[in-house]
Each structure stands twice: as structure tokens, then as C-alpha cells.
Amino acid sequence: MSIVFSEISKEFHLYNDQISYIIQILGNGELGNLYYGKRIHHKDDFSYLLEGGLRSLAVYTKENDYFMSPQYTRMEYPDMGRGDFREPAYEIQQANGSNTSSFIYRNHRIFAGKKPLEGLPSLYVESDCEATTLEILMQDQLTGMEMTLSYTVYEKYPVIARSVRFKNKGTKPVVLNRALSASIDLPDADFEMLQLSGAWSRERHIKCRKLQQGIQGIGSRRGISSAEHNPFLLLKREQTDETHGEVYAFSFIYSGNHIEQVEVDTNDMARVSVGIHPDTFSWMLRLDEEFQTPEAVLVYTDQGMNEMSHVFHELYRTRLARGVWRDKERPVIINNWEATGAQFTEDQVLQIAQAGKELGMELFVLDDGWFGKRDDDKTGLGDWYVTNFEKLPEGIEGLAKKVEALGMKFGLWFEPEMVNKDSDLYRAHPDWLLCAPGRTPSPSRNQYVLDFSRTEVVDAVFDMMDQILSKAPISYIKWDMNRYLTECYSTDKSPQDQGKVYHQYILGVYSLYERLIQKYPEILFESCSSGGARFDPGMLYYAPQAWTSDDTDAYERVRIQYGTSLVYPVSSMGAHVSVVPNQQVGRVTPLETRGNVAMFGAFGYEMDLQCLTDEEKDIVRRQVAFFKEHRRLLQFGRFYRLQNPFTENDAAWMTVSEDQNEAVVGFYRKMGVPNGPWIRLYLQGLKENAKYIVNDQTDQSYFGSELMHAGMVVHREDLCGDGGDFCSAVYYLKKQA
């Protein structure tokens, strides 16, 4: 891995064994992109890759020089107002009203390792030899503004992490109206664009379309990353599938408003833009002030989408997630939400915990409803202490100790960013809401958003949480967030600084997370937002797992977890078994299938276990035991998608241990097929010439090559529900000694 600068050609070549990324300082001092893709041999001069020349209607950067027209050049971090005409990467409004900028190269530095981004989540290294970073300092001579473009290339991964820092070194304040984290111009547009989109209860469905001339993209203006569009997109060739072909992927380490889009110009070049959504952002930079963008992660592979996912999984699991839980097997959870809602008694929840213990579960989570006057969703948010001692006679401390006495760990639900009007907090601080002056704040789920851009608000919430955490033995926190942001105005800021509030809100969320994880490093955090509305890489930096969706129906979950697996590791996906008919879709699926889906995740149950029949209890006991036996493999193995539920009736996936000696395969059928075809699963990731035993049946063994190329035969008898609707099977493979 290296970053080489050629003094002669003024080119930076960032490369490792898998990728090359080449930037050139152009004749006028601006930066152009010469190449991004599969590794090419290094040489000192790639300048032939910069095409230019005279074209009608084109605008040029110098008089009598008809080579470089921004519109026809692959720009590295494009500006606006000077003849590019495509989507700019930044926009700086000067005091005189002009928004034309012209940044030129000043200097650069290359160093081993990677720096953290202050106050923001970002990738990290454990040793400086894992990555090399290039920082290029650019300056606008007229305004004095500086920008530092930062690129980190990892040794082991086909990854480039990009971000930008702006600094006002001029003499007057300016306003940043747009500050994207990455922009890249690709020389052709012969791609399909794939995104993870959906809504509450059907998050991260895979959507794919062919690129067309014009702008296509996704984003969020909802204040958080959202259930609607995950901060991710990829470009792939039409022939690319899970195992072959080129993929350019873009993931954004951020939990607030974001934009990911592709503009294809009428000469069929594709510009990808990734960053904070400019529609809800403007940042006044006073003299000497800085603005740091969040980080965009670029992954390139020519080995298909599964390989891309392997890169994201390993990178995000080991160089984005942090803390003691990063590499630790996650406990089997029993959560009371779907069983009781917010109305419960201590006896009731203790009985659920006790039943969980008997079935092998390890951690009981008390969900919504334990604090303030909370019996429904109209009251109590903001009052993070127990006031209803009829519900919890000895408070959280008492309940937590009783749960621990059962031999279970105890976890607790919070929704730190929210407030109900019927709460002590709102009565004491009505101005702590995000609210536009003179207007009534818009309700959602009867709740309002606290102004986390204000330090005193974050401090107050921290103090309440700290009071609880310092007294009770709490091993896990589910941090929920159940509405989008509206009237995003902060009463303690000047009119000029209101454009900062969306971003400062998220910085406030990050700062509260950071304080809590620093003070309570042993607590396992699970982020949540009405299910999976804030399942993003930013959150993973603080909470190594996230509640994937409120939709716990087995069939829907196969699709949600399959889509989520494009970017996010199995260990990050909270996945629980719940009752049927399912509370979200009313569907009835076999208990075995619900377990077979959820065990490819941070596994748990979400039901009143006492209501199970003895036969069902046996099934659950076996599921928990199987999961615990193979937990490391299921949560941290290499995950392969085998069959796609978005295009087929059957879905399948598998996970393989690092040494390739073990694997677990999951097969899921949507509708039963009358007199259907035989079923073969073409496995992946095994050793070609090792022999494997399936489900401990020692009378037969199969070479990895057989299982991968001839296929593993799925017998109808293997399927729970005898091959009917929503049937499934899980197979455990072990290499023969």
C-alpha cells in the first residue's frame, strides 16, 4: 500500500494490491481525477488520462487555452459557477454575495495511519501500518478560504476513506451552503445504481435501476439517516452479480441528513456525490473557524457484491465499531415490548425474564414504559427516573437486582432525544424543544424532539441517565428514537446560525453516546429508531448493534436482513423471534422459521414466553442451544448471500468460519410450491478439497467442491412445515477430522 507523489507529473497515486486512485494537480492548480478502479501498475505519468480540447459552448479556465473545460474534465472536488455545470461538491457564499470559488493546490502531506475526526464517527486504525493518509491543502486566493481534502487508503481493504475540512483564513465571514464529503467523476455511465430503500417495517429493500442521463439519487431531509433511504449506494455493471463483476460502493458514516446521488451528463460521464444534504445545511464560518465534514467510504471490487459486503462487514465490524463488545459474542436477549407494551407490572416482567432464563436466554431487556408517568405514548418522555412505584416498587435498581438474581443480565430502554409535553422536563424547560418561533411544533407519536444542538440539554439528559446507570447493574441499553425532526430551529442560536442546527443536533447525539460509552464501557449499546430508521455506519461507531426493524415477521425479515447485509455485518443486526400472527403484518409463520431467520443476527426473543406450549418451549430451547453452540460462527463468520428473496421464491444465505472448517446455511421459502422442482443450494466459501459433514450425519461427507459446484441437496424432509408456505431449514457443516 502506498501513496506516491510524482513531482514531474504532479500526480498522486493511492494504491494497494486491489485498487488505484489517481489525482492530478492540473495546469491551473485545480485537482482532476485521472483514475479510480482496479489496481494498475504504478508509473510516474498518467497524464494521458486527462482528456481535453476545444468544444462548442464549453467554458475554459484560461484565455487562449482550449484544453481544460471543467464541464468535460473529471474534477476531484468540483466547485460551482466556473463552467462545470454539474453537481458541485461545495458552495461558499462570500460576504459580497458571490458564490464563485477557485481553490488551487498549496501543499500536501502523506503520513502513515489515519487521524480521527473530532466529534464525528470515523474509521480508525489499530496501528499506523494499516493505512496511509494523504491530505491536500487547497486555497482560494481571493477569499483566503482553505480546504483540506483527506484520503486514507487501507493496506488490507479496497477502501478509500474521504473527508474535507474547511477553514476560514480570510478576512470576512463566509457561509458554506454545501460541503460534501466526496465527489468522484467516472469516465463512463454504463452502470446500474443499487440503493437500500424502504419505510418503517420494510427497511433497506434492494432497489436497482440503470443509470440514465440526468440526476438520480437518494437522501434524507428527515433529520436522521431514515428508514426511507440508507446512506449507501453502489454502481455495478449490468453483468455484475454476487460473485463476479465490478462494483463501486459508497457508504456514508453519518446519522443525519444525507445525499447520495449520481449525475450522468450528456457525454455519459458519471459524477457520484456523497455528503450532508445541502438542502438543510448552511454553516457560517467566522474568521479562523473550521468545518469538518463526516467521512465517506469508497469500496471498489471486481469480484461482485458479496465481496464488497465482505469488505464492509470486516471494516465496519473491526475498524468502525469499538469497545469491549466489538469482538464479543452477543447475549441472547428476551425483550418485553411485544409482550406487554408500556403497561406491565414488575411481577409480569420478572416472570418473562424467569421463563427466558429457563429456556437458556441471557439478558432481559425492559423496554418502553418504566419511567415518569409512562403508560402510553402520550406522557413521560424526558423524565428518565421511576415515579410509578406501583409498577416498579423498588425502581430500576430493585428490578435490575432481581433479574440478576435469576442469573440473567439486565438491559434498559431509553429514548434520550425526545420529550412529551406531559413531562416534568417539558414543564421545566418548554424552550428545550426544536421549534420554529411563533409556530406550533408538529407532533409525531405525541412526542417532540429535544434540541440536542444545545450543550445544556445534552448535559441534563446525561445526568438523568447517569443517575440510573450509576446505581443499577445495567449491562445493555436500547437507545430508541421514534420520530423525525421538524421545525429544526434552536432558540439559543442567532438567525445566521440556524442552518447549523440539523448537523449540530447529530453532533449532540454523538457527544451523549461518547460520554456514556466512556463512562460505562462495559454496557452493550443497541441503537434503534422506530425499528431500523437510524441503522447507519455513524451509529455503529457508538453502538455495535442496531434494532434492524420493528417488523419481526420471518418472511419480511429475510428480505430486510438480506438487504441490510449488503453493508452491515450480521453481528450488528438485532433480530428477535416474536409471536404469530405477527403484530406488524398479521402473518403466521412456523416458529422454527422465525428462529432460523433471527439466529443470523444479534439474536433474541420478544414475546411472553409463558404463553408458549410445552412443544413450542422445546423448539425455543433447541434454537437457543443451537445458537449458543454456533454463536461465534453465526455472528462473526464470513457471510454469503446465496439466493435473493427480492427476485426469487426461495432465499438462502450462509456463514463460514475464518478457518473454513465450519459453516451454517439458512434456506427460506416464501410460498410452498406444489409438486415443485428439486432444490439445490450452491454453497460458497468452503475449502474445495476438504470434506464436510452436514448436521452431524457421519454416514456421508461431501467435498467442499461438491457442495459448491454440484450443490447441496435440500430434501423436503429437511424443511420445517413440510415444505409449505414460509418453511425453512438450517444446516450445520463441519469439516471432517
Ligand code: DGJ
Ligand atoms: C420502537 C422500537 O423499535 C420498538 O422496538 C420499541 O422499543 C418501541 N419503540 C417502544 O416505544
